Amino acid sequence: MAILGALNPILTVGWDGGAAWRLQDYVKRGGYKALGRIFEERISPDQLIGEIKKSGLRGRGGAGFPTGLKWSFMPKDFKDGKYIVCNTDEGEPGTFKDRDILRGNPHAVIEGMVIAAYAVGAARGYNYIHGEIWDIYKRFEEALDEARAAGFVGKNILGSGFDFELFAHHGYGAYICGEESALLESIEGKKGQPRFKPPFPASVGLYGKPTTINNTETFAAVPFVLNMGAEAYLEAGKPNNAGTKLFSVSGHVNRPGNYEIPLGTPFPVLLEMAGGMRGGRKLKACIPGGSSAPVLPAEVIMACTMDYDAIGKAGSMLGSGAVIVMDETTCMVKALERLSYFYHEESCGQCTPCREGTGWLYAIVHRIEHGAGRPEDLDLLRGITANIMGRTVCALGDAASMPVQGFLKHFRDEFEYHIENGKCLVPPEVQRAGSTFFKATV
Amino acid sequence: MLTKESIQKIDREIAKYPAGRKQSAVMAALAIAQEELGWLPSEAIEFVANYLDMPPIAAYEVASFYNMYDLKPVGRHKLTVCTNLPCMLSGGVDAAEYLKKKLGIGFNETTPDGRFTLKEGECMGACGDAPVMLVSNRRMCGGMRPDEIDKLLEELE
Ligand SMILES: Cc1cc2nc3c(=O)[nH]c(=O)nc-3n(C[C@H](O)[C@H](O)[C@H](O)COP(=O)(O)O)c2cc1C
Ligand code: SF4
Ligand code: FES
Numbered sequence: 001m002a003i004l005g006a007l008n009p010i011l012t013v014g015w016d017g018g019a020a021w022r023l024q025d026y027v028k029r030g031g032y033k034a035l036g037r038i039f040e041e042r043i044s045p046d047q048l049i050g051e052i053k054k055s056g057l058r059g060r061g062g063a064g065f066p067t068g069l070k071w072s073f074m075p076k077d078f079k080d081g082k083y084i085v086c087n088t089d090e091g092e093p094g095t096f097k098d099r100d101i102l103r104g105n106p107h108a109v110i111e112g113m114v115i116a117a118y119a120v121g122a123a124r125g126y127n128y129i130h131g132e133i134w135d136i137y138k139r140f141e142e143a144l145d146e147a148r149a150a151g152f153v154g155k156n157i158l159g160s161g162f163d164f165e166l167f168a169h170h171g172y173g174a175y176i177c178g179e180e181s182a183l184l185e186s187i188e189g190k191k192g193q194p195r196f197k198p199p200f201p202a203s204v205g206l207y208g209k210p211t212t213i214n215n216t217e218t219f220a221a222v223p224f225v226l227n228m229g230a231e232a233y234l235e236a237g238k239p240n241n242a243g244t245k246l247f248s249v250s251g252h253v254n255r256p257g258n259y260e261i262p263l264g265t266p267f268p269v270l271l272e273m274a275g276g277m278r279g280g281r282k283l284k285a286c287i288p289g290g291s292s293a294p295v296l297p298a299e300v301i302m303a304c305t306m307d308y309d310a311i312g313k314a315g316s317m318l319g320s321g322a323v324i325v326m327d328e329t330t331c332m333v334k335a336l337e338r339l340s341y342f343y344h345e346e347s348c349g350q351c352t353p354c355r356e357g358t359g360w361l362y363a364i365v366h367r368i369e370h371g372a373g374r375p376e377d378l379d380l381l382r383g384i385t386a387n388i389m390g391r392t393v394c395a396l397g398d399a400a401s402m403p404v405q406g407f408l409k410h411f412r413d414e415f416e417y418h419i420e421n422g423k424c425l426v427p428p429e430v431q432r433a434g435s436t437f438f439k440a441t442v
Numbered sequence: 443m444l445t446k447e448s449i450q451k452i453d454r455e456i457a458k459y460p461a462g463r464k465q466s467a468v469m470a471a472l473a474i475a476q477e478e479l480g481w482l483p484s485e486a487i488e489f490v491a492n493y494l495d496m497p498p499i500a501a502y503e504v505a506s507f508y509n510m511y512d513l514k515p516v517g518r519h520k521l522t523v524c525t526n527l528p529c530m531l532s533g534g535v536d537a538a539e540y541l542k543k544k545l546g547i548g549f550n551e552t553t554p555d556g557r558f559t560l561k562e563g564e565c566m567g568a569c570g571d572a573p574v575m576l577v578s579n580r581r582m583c584g585g586m587r588p589d590e591i592d593k594l595l596e597e598l599e
Contacts, residue, residue, distance in 0.1 A: 050561075072443060081460075090567040091564070091567065092565070092566070093526045093527055093528055093565040093569070094487055094527075094528045094569055095565075095567060095569075096567045096568050096569050096570050096571075098567070099567050101566065105585070112561075124460070128456075130566075130578065131473070131510050132563075132566040132567060132568075132576055132582065133567060133568075133581070133582065134565070134579070134580045134581075134582075135581075167457075167458040167459075168467065169458070169466070169469070169470075170473070171469070171508070172469055172472075172473060172508035172509070172510040172581045173509030173510035173511075173513060173564075174507060174508045174509060175564060175565070185580070186469070187466055187469040188463070188464075188465065188466055188505070189464075189465035189466045189467065189469065189494075189496070189504065190465075190500070190504065191503050191504060191507040192507065197471060207460065207463065248569065248570060249570070250528035250529075250531070250532070250533040250570055250572065251528055251532065252532075252570040254532055255533065256570040256571075257570045258570065289528075290563075291528075292529060316583075318458075322528075322569075324527065324528050324531070325531075326531060328521040330531065335527055335530075338526060338527045338530055339524070339526075339527055342526055342527075342564055342565075344519070345564065346564065413534075432536075434531065435530070435531065435532055435534075435535075435536050436532070436533065437532075437533030437536035437537060437540070437573065437586065437587060437588070438536070438587075
């Protein structure tokens with residue numbers, strides 16, 4: 001999969017279906033210019049952090065936290081080794097943008113990490129890449145070798161006296177390692193179990209040292225923000241929703257793939273870019289920000305613009321920018337059943353409400369889907385989510401609960417129909433047609 | 443226990459981490475051991491633990507926590523099919539059903555000739571390419587409709 005389309009792109013300009021990823025290609029596109037300018041013009045770390053703050057860049061990993069502000073939390077006077085960590089664990093169902101970023105432009109991530117390291121005074125960094133994309137992990141290591149050989153990474157970078165070592169670390173199949181503190185545990189060679197917070201990684205991070213952790217797309221944006229200037233980046237999106245973002249569009253569309261669009265672009269425009277609804281069928285619902293984000297019915301999402309504020313106001317989250325599109329062939333109970341299974345499978349098990357609660361959520365949605373639902377089940381589901389949320393070490397508990405609440409809020413009648421009739425409102429043959437696995441219905 | 447080549451690979455991984463932080467290389471070392479041996483018998487886990495100066499139980503915890511480590515023998519080719527929602531909408535579950543029928547096995551089973559093991563996977567960050575499957579942890583295949591699945595099975599001896 002490559003980047004399939006873009007509107008006023010910033011990050012993906014000049015990508016060539018992922019083929020032009022090498023250092024020389026990146027330099028031709030203006031790569032490592034931002035880093036060079038920092039040293040030439042002796043831009044101070046404080047100025048840099050100020051520029052990132054001014055740009056309004058927000059974290060692209062899910063929470064949308066302001067990046068400049070996050071960098072400013074790193075203790076300035078700490079001299080005993082700070083870390084920069086990039087989160088390419090990308091396991092949130094529906095999300096596949098970071099893979100394409102590392103495939104098409106690994107050096108943008110490297111340059112972004114080196115700049116971040118200079119801004120917060122870090123001497124070492126790791127990019128945590130999930131284990132399922134082995135070829136991408138290998139490519140990133142190759143890109144790192146190129147960057148080292150060219151003097152962009154390592155000792156005395158570009159003759160500036162600034163040292164920064166950067167390495168790749170691979171995961172091996174655990175969604176929870178996308179949670180930042182679990183990811184740090186994983187780099188330390190342990191089970192990926194999230195830590196209690198506070199303290200936050202900026203005070204106690206990798207090996208107990210102050211650590212800045214950002215998503216792949218966040219780091220990749222940094223050189224572009226500096227090259228075009230904070231104001232231009234801000235203006236590329238809309239207030240409070242600066243810049244462009246990659247959206248991974250999956251599900252019932254004609255051209256599933258990644259699309260770069262300015263934040264604030266209307267959803268129908270994105271849907272059109274993705275080729276519209278598969279087989280011309282009707283849009284039923286959309287999960288706009290990865291599987292943890294509450295689902296929105298067609299009429300609500302069609303009226304949304306794709307940005308943090310609009311999606312938030314509609315009752316969901318922009319999250320990682322994973323847009324899961326579902327047409328009228330979709331059984332909403334079955335869809336939720338699969339998601340609930342996922343969260344139960346991936347719970348790390350250290351908090352009781354999450355470990356037990358996600359199991360109950362799955363068991364109840366499963367029995368509704370399989371014709372054994374009970375009238376009291378919907379209230380029971382609500383009650384369980386209320387008892388999980390806010391009572392766990394990490395946000396996976398909330399991530400498992402929000403889909404349940406979203407599906408029940410907007411598609412309660414389908415769940416009730418299942419419970420009353422022991423079967424789905426959408427006939428099985430209609431459901432089967434949706435996937436086009438046998439191409440019969442395209 | 444492991445070949446010189448594997449040990450060299452592990453040494454390269456250890457060098458990525460600060461002095462005294464060998465344990466950080468455990469995920470990579472276990473993956474390297476698994477790649478050589480096909481799966482992770484407890485002696486391999488113990489060997490890795492000793493090599494990295496960490497308690498064997500800590501290495502075992504890691505091996506059992508992450509899904510891609512195989513603590514039991516698997517077939518020559520492990521096929522992990524993603525059935526999570528985004529893939530399901532584009533045939534992930536159908537692909538799994540097709541494979542089950544074709545191979546005559548269910549999830550977590552191996553064909554009698556030891557050629558294939560079938561696994562159900564979670565999102566692999568490739569949903570745009572659905573149906574998606576991972577071959578023996580290393581090779582990601584997308585657009586796996588019946589023809590492509592047939593071709594892949596033929597190719598994998
Ligand atoms: C269960 C869970 C899974 C997560 N998975 C990811 C992930 O795959 N990639 C990612 O960048 N952030 C993920 N996050 C968010 C990270 O904890 C963290 O907020 C993020 O990496 C920070 O980067 P940013 O500020 O650039 O967004 C996850 C969070 C939770 C609770
Ligand atoms: S909320 Fe779930 S995944 Fe997160 S720490 Fe608790 S048990 Fe683990
Ligand atoms: S849901 Fe299958 S790869 Fe993402």
